[in-house]
Amino acid sequence: LPPDRMDTEGYLKRRNSVIPRSLSLSYNRPIVMQRAAFQYMFNHRGDRFLDAYNNIMLVGHCHPKVVEATSSVLSRINTNTRYLYDEILDYSERLLGYFPPSLSRVFIVNSGSAATDLALRLSKAYTGKNKVLALEHGYHGNTLAGIEVSHYKHKEGESYPNTLVCPMPKIFGKGYPDDGTAGRHYAELCRTLLESHPKEVGAFIAESIMGCGGQVPLPQEFLSEVYNMVRRQGGVCISDEVQVGFGRLGSWNWGYEKYNVVPDLVILGKPMGNGHPIGAVVTTEEIASVFDAGPEFFSSFGGNPVSCAAGDAVLRVLEDEGLREHARATGDYLKKCFEDLGSNFSSIADVRGDGLFLGIELSDPMGRPNTQLARELKNRLREEHILIGTDGPDDNVLKIKPPLPFNTENCDELTSHMARILKKHNAS
Ligand code: PMP
Numbered sequence: 001l002p003p004d005r006m007d008t009e010g011y012l013k014r015r016n017s018v019i020p021r022s023l024s025l026s027y028n029r030p031i032v033m034q035r036a037a038f039q040y041m042f043n044h045r046g047d048r049f050l051d052a053y054n055n056i057m058l059v060g061h062c063h064p065k066v067v068e069a070t071s072s073v074l075s076r077i078n079t080n081t082r083y084l085y086d087e088i089l090d091y092s093e094r095l096l097g098y099f100p101p102s103l104s105r106v107f108i109v110n111s112g113s114a115a116t117d118l119a120l121r122l123s124k125a126y127t128g129k130n131k132v133l134a135l136e137h138g139y140h141g142n143t144l145a146g147i148e149v150s151h152y153k154h155k156e157g158e159s160y161p162n163t164l165v166c167p168m169p170k171i172f173g174k175g176y177p178d179d180g181t182a183g184r185h186y187a188e189l190c191r192t193l194l195e196s197h198p199k200e201v202g203a204f205i206a207e208s209i210m211g212c213g214g215q216v217p218l219p220q221e222f223l224s225e226v227y228n229m230v231r232r233q234g235g236v237c238i239s240d241e242v243q244v245g246f247g248r249l250g251s252w253n254w255g256y257e258k259y260n261v262v263p264d265l266v267i268l269g270k271p272m273g274n275g276h277p278i279g280a281v282v283t284t285e286e287i288a289s290v291f292d293a294g295p296e297f298f299s300s301f302g303g304n305p306v307s308c309a310a311g312d313a314v315l316r317v318l319e320d321e322g323l324r325e326h327a328r329a330t331g332d333y334l335k336k337c338f339e340d341l342g343s344n345f346s347s348i349a350d351v352r353g354d355g356l357f358l359g360i361e362l363s364d365p366m367g368r369p370n371t372q373l374a375r376e377l378k379n380r381l382r383e384e385h386i387l388i389g390t391d392g393p394d395d396n397v398l399k400i401k402p403p404l405p406f407n408t409e410n411c412d413e414l415t416s417h418m419a420r421i422l423k424k425h426n427a428s
């Protein structure tokens with residue numbers, strides 16, 4: 001075996017003897033990763049990989065200011081919310097400054113899944129209703145309650161009687177034509193679902209741009225219509241901002257802002273701590289108070305000073321380095337590069353998304369989902385040391401969501417390699 005194969009085989013053997021196989025590995029040839037900085041990762045041989053995929057490392061892998069802030073608190077104190085300390089107050093005040101005044105309370109937890117679970121619990125306690133309206137192909141978390149509302153993880157034949165699933169409000173492809181009426185069309189489908197269970201729905205949960213569903217923005221008017229319907233029958237509205245939040249979209253801090261709505265609860269995670277495990281539910285004072293009478297809400301690690309220092313450093317770096325504006329400009333540039341690629345290669349059927357959260361949907365000559373080409377591109381790019389992912393119900397959407405320091409040179413590197421692979425593919 002060549003030395004690279006040999007190393008990988010050794011890792012795989014050890015891994016398979018302790019880690020369940022349900023935890024997947026990326027790429028046909030998994031990578032042994034050892035170091036990372038900003039938009040670059042390095043394997044055990046020191047080879048550089050361009051990371052166009054990891055939305056968690058928002059301000060860049062191992063950003064020195066985040067590392068410094070986190071380790072300095074870690075070496076001084078780590079404790080929990082039953083004591084008073086500056087870090088949770090500084091961070092909560094700074095974070096809530098990014099939300100409208102109605103969203104004035106934050107529960108800090110340790111993951112997106114924990115945040116989803118808590119948001120659902122709060123909604124049920126507040127409304128007294130158990131049913132949840134969710135979107136087809138949505139993903140919200142790995143807990144029992146999270147899976148129940150995550151159609152993406154539902155297996156054929158499984159039944160979740162408390163979850164009502166609205167068809168994915170997608171404009172392109174199998175979805176609805178882009179004639180301006182899609183939002184209302186899908187909202188009407190929600191109305192039918194709501195009316196079939198009169199006044200039983202306590203919460204509506206949706207990602208503001210669907211990640212696992214294949215980088216699908218919601219059609220305009222969909223959220224505003226559904227929010228009204230859900231609230232009218234006594235439910236609350238949850239926006240899952242785990243994948244797209246914290247300025248990645250360029251024009252907005254949070255995806256819901258794109259649709260001019262204000263949710264009752266917001267779920268945060270992934271980029272919140274730039275890799276440090278922290279998530280949150282941001283909500284109204286009224287909803288947050290439903291647990292006030294007890295039993296106590298407590299999380300051993302949620303809101304600890306080290307996590308709060310990580311979160312606070314992320315927000316400071318975002319501001320100091322103007323990364324949201326950078327995501328908008330770089331995202332516009334990259335989207336244009338992909339659109340240009342689309343005019344040369346008919347397999348690129350749709351380019352969508354905002355800022356540095358883009359999806360490229362691939363079709364075959366008959367207009368069917370081209371899953372095979374998506375896999376080929378992902379794996380060929382990996383061989384050329386560029387990291388991207390694929391997703392969507394047919395796994396035919398390339399997911400581009402890099403650390404925000406990603407620059408126009410990186411965009412050129414990514415798209416020129418893609419062009420070469422597509423040209424070779426067409427010739428073969
Ligand atoms: N919501 C969305 C939209 C997600 O993408 C994810 C993670 N993929 C989660 C929630 C769950 O977050 P975590 O993996 O941190 O539990």
